[in-house]
Amino acid sequence: MTAKPDQSQTTQARTVLSIDAMGGDRGPLPIVLGMAASAEKNPNLHFIVHGPKDDLDRLVAARTVLRGRCEVRHCDEAVSMTDKPSQIMRNGKSTSMWSALECVRNGQAEVCVSCGNTGALMALSMIRLRKLPGVNRPAIAVLWPSRSKTGFNVMLDVGADIRADCKDLLQYALMGVSYARNGLKISLPKVGLLNVGTEDHKGRSELHEAHELIAQYEQSGDYKFVGFVEGSDIPGNKADVIVTDGFTGNVALKTGEGTAQLIGELLRQAFQYSPLSRLAQLLAVSSLQRLRKRIDPRRVNGGVFLGLNGTVVKSHGTADETGVSAAIKLAVTLANSQFSQKIAARVASVNTLTHDEENATSEAE
Amino acid sequence: MTAKPDQSQTTQARTVLSIDAMGGDRGPLPIVLGMAASAEKNPNLHFIVHGPKDDLDRLVAARTVLRGRCEVRHCDEAVSMTDKPSQIMRNGKSTSMWSALECVRNGQAEVCVSCGNTGALMALSMIRLRKLPGVNRPAIAVLWPSRSKTGFNVMLDVGADIRADCKDLLQYALMGVSYARNGLKISLPKVGLLNVGTEDHKGRSELHEAHELIAQYEQSGDYKFVGFVEGSDIPGNKADVIVTDGFTGNVALKTGEGTAQLIGELLRQAFQYSPLSRLAQLLAVSSLQRLRKRIDPRRVNGGVFLGLNGTVVKSHGTADETGVSAAIKLAVTLANSQFSQKIAARVASVNTLTHDEENATSEAE
Numbered sequence: 001m002t003a004k005p006d007q008s009q010t011t012q013a014r015t016v017l018s019i020d021a022m023g024g025d026r027g028p029l030p031i032v033l034g035m036a037a038s039a040e041k042n043p044n045l046h047f048i049v050h051g052p053k054d055d056l057d058r059l060v061a062a063r064t065v066l067r068g069r070c071e072v073r074h075c076d077e078a079v080s081m082t083d084k085p086s087q088i089m090r091n092g093k094s095t096s097m098w099s100a101l102e103c104v105r106n107g108q109a110e111v112c113v114s115c116g117n118t119g120a121l122m123a124l125s126m127i128r129l130r131k132l133p134g135v136n137r138p139a140i141a142v143l144w145p146s147r148s149k150t151g152f153n154v155m156l157d158v159g160a161d162i163r164a165d166c167k168d169l170l171q172y173a174l175m176g177v178s179y180a181r182n183g184l185k186i187s188l189p190k191v192g193l194l195n196v197g198t199e200d201h202k203g204r205s206e207l208h209e210a211h212e213l214i215a216q217y218e219q220s221g222d223y224k225f226v227g228f229v230e231g232s233d234i235p236g237n238k239a240d241v242i243v244t245d246g247f248t249g250n251v252a253l254k255t256g257e258g259t260a261q262l263i264g265e266l267l268r269q270a271f272q273y274s275p276l277s278r279l280a281q282l283l284a285v286s287s288l289q290r291l292r293k294r295i296d297p298r299r300v301n302g303g304v305f306l307g308l309n310g311t312v313v314k315s316h317g318t319a320d321e322t323g324v325s326a327a328i329k330l331a332v333t334l335a336n337s338q339f340s341q342k343i344a345a346r347v348a349s350v351n352t353l354t355h356d357e358e359n360a361t362s363e364a365e
Numbered sequence: 366m367t368a369k370p371d372q373s374q375t376t377q378a379r380t381v382l383s384i385d386a387m388g389g390d391r392g393p394l395p396i397v398l399g400m401a402a403s404a405e406k407n408p409n410l411h412f413i414v415h416g417p418k419d420d421l422d423r424l425v426a427a428r429t430v431l432r433g434r435c436e437v438r439h440c441d442e443a444v445s446m447t448d449k450p451s452q453i454m455r456n457g458k459s460t461s462m463w464s465a466l467e468c469v470r471n472g473q474a475e476v477c478v479s480c481g482n483t484g485a486l487m488a489l490s491m492i493r494l495r496k497l498p499g500v501n502r503p504a505i506a507v508l509w510p511s512r513s514k515t516g517f518n519v520m521l522d523v524g525a526d527i528r529a530d531c532k533d534l535l536q537y538a539l540m541g542v543s544y545a546r547n548g549l550k551i552s553l554p555k556v557g558l559l560n561v562g563t564e565d566h567k568g569r570s571e572l573h574e575a576h577e578l579i580a581q582y583e584q585s586g587d588y589k590f591v592g593f594v595e596g597s598d599i600p601g602n603k604a605d606v607i608v609t610d611g612f613t614g615n616v617a618l619k620t621g622e623g624t625a626q627l628i629g630e631l632l633r634q635a636f637q638y639s640p641l642s643r644l645a646q647l648l649a650v651s652s653l654q655r656l657r658k659r660i661d662p663r664r665v666n667g668g669v670f671l672g673l674n675g676t677v678v679k680s681h682g683t684a685d686e687t688g689v690s691a692a693i694k695l696a697v698t699l700a701n702s703q704f705s706q707k708i709a710a711r712v713a714s715v716n717t718l719t720h721d722e723e724n725a726t727s728e729a730e
């Protein structure tokens with residue numbers, strides 16, 4: 001893949017993001033508020049925002065920081081959380097999601113950000129942006145709060161596809177490494193393959209094949225393979241990139257989020273217990289805020305779709321201003337590192353090798 | 366399965382547990398301390414404890430509460446955490462783990478408790494206690510801290526077997542219901558099937574088959590089926606029993622534990638930040654202890670092996686006195702509710718039906 005001319009010209013001067021204003025649970029307001037918050041911090045940031053023109057014009061006009069930096073593209077329809085991906089693929093042309101992706105497809109924007117229906121967004125991304133040459137299954141990667149130096153690990157796939165064979169898992173490793181390098185600035189990412197134990201004999205057969213394959217490409221892929229890791233290593237510092245299939249990854253992600261949420265609730269309850277504990281909470285408020293800031297899912301808001309001709313950031317459907325702004329910040333980091341081109345080059349470099357092997361195998365069969 | 370005569374006679378008067386004193390990471394001391402702590406609280410409790418006689422005699426003699434209530438059975442060897450299950454199945458006859466299971470097999474004790482190697486314990490339990498008639502794959506169930514009224518949900522399988530077909534998942538549902546009823550005293554347990562979304566079309570095909578099967582046996586199995594649940598529902602109040610295969614369950618369990626541990630560390634760090642936050646911690650100490658008590662994994666220590674002729678409680682390898690005592694408490698609850706006989710009856714009742722169906726199917730094929 002070669003960089004589009006107008007894209008490389010603009011990277012230095014300004015970053016253009018394509019924003020789907022509809023499809024989130026809270027409507028367009030938090031989206032525009034998040035855009036404004038990000039625009040305050042980054043003067044190079046420009047937006048193309050997609051949704052009902054009248055509403056958006058009004059919301060945008062009320063934020064002076066967005067003046068001259070935000071183009072509104074009218075769309076009649078929005079994808080809802082209950083729409084089936086297949087319906088949207090057939091009849092979704094007038095939705096804000098489709099329009100937002102189109103700007104990345106034609107090079108007008110560098111990254112697309114949407115709070116909408118994940119399944120529909122992935123399905124549309126696949127047909128409009130198309131998969132990178134050599135990628136069989138695109139993946140969704142998230143940043144997971146961890147004990148690592150950067151404070152985060154990359155985990156993928158968290159739900160683009162419930163299946164993954166050993167070659168898909170190798171590609172996830174390569175794409176995850178590229179994400180860790182460009183998104184978290186880790187020069188030699190450590191890759192771990194998620195399993196039920198760290199011993200070589202444990203787990204499903206496709207994991208053993210993937211173990212061999214990921215070990216084999218360690219040098220050419222420029223990463224360190226630490227072998228099998230367990231669920232407890234996802235928030236740990238043993239691996240920077242945790243590779244798994246989309247079924248297991250999705251369950252793990254939601255289990256982690258659910259656990260963190262329950263602990264948060266219990267912590268609040270514990271502090272409401274007695275007058276003394278309420279006083280303690282007052283004194284502890286800055287400590288607790290520090291903790292909250294560290295693990296607040298809104299501050300690491302955004303799954304990134306990897307393996308496509310273009311970058312898409314999926315924000316939580318329930319994201320508020322802070323959450324949307326975090327997703328935009330991630331999109332800017334990826335746009336500025338020319339992530340899309342780099343990941344394409346990385347997958348292509350190994351793809352030549354695996355493709356040769358595939359031919360050899362199919363001839364042997 | 367009929368209750369063994371000497372067992373039914375003793376249930377009222379005394380509860381006898383068989384304790385593997387070896388194989389934990391901290392040696393026999395925390396085991397004996399945990400036994401003593403439980404014996405203090407429950408005068409009906411008796412033990413048969415397995416391990417090196419000289420050491421155990423000395424440790425037991427030092428606790429007056431254990432006097433006359435603890436029989437030591439000498440064993441030369443112990444299963445280590447790195448031993449492979451297959452080795453132990455062939456050569457493990459003189460281990461404390463084997464000896465501890467033997468007491469449940471021959472009816473001398475009602476429940477076996479071990480801190481040892483999970484894989485070896487499951488393998489030995491399968492060959493010595495044997496699977497219940499109609500059970501294809503035994504499962505390991507854990508109590509997961511949750512928003513439910515009881516404070517816990519039952520989740521299984523968390524790692525007995527990495528595979529599970531739709532019939533296995535039905536049996537997990539039945540066994541989990543029996544555990545929720547006897548271990549948590551929930552009269553009509555709600556059962557959820559773990560998936561990547563709650564919509565009917567999501568997830569793998571075996572999950573759709575299992576969904577049908579578990580719905581079909583709702584009435585005869587005496588539970589309420591709530592359909593698909595997600596990772597975030599594991600600590601929730603939507604389902605009391607969460608059913609999944611041992612691969613997914615193991616990853617989810619370790620992810621939850623890892624997340625809770627990370628938050629605990631960050632909370633401690635947050636309170637160490639400044640003199641004011643350290644003062645806040647002093648005031649908040651009882652609130653934090655209340656929280657810790659609620660989610661302390663040591664207080665819900667013990668996976669239960671389900672689907673065998675006899676009950677086995679697997680305690681954490683790193684369990685201390687509190688952890689061992691919690692595992693013993695769970696073992697006592699299960700022994701007193703005659704769990705082993707009840708679960709056998711439950712599996713058998715549905716087994717007749719599925720078996721009939723299986724015959725019908727195989728004839729049709």
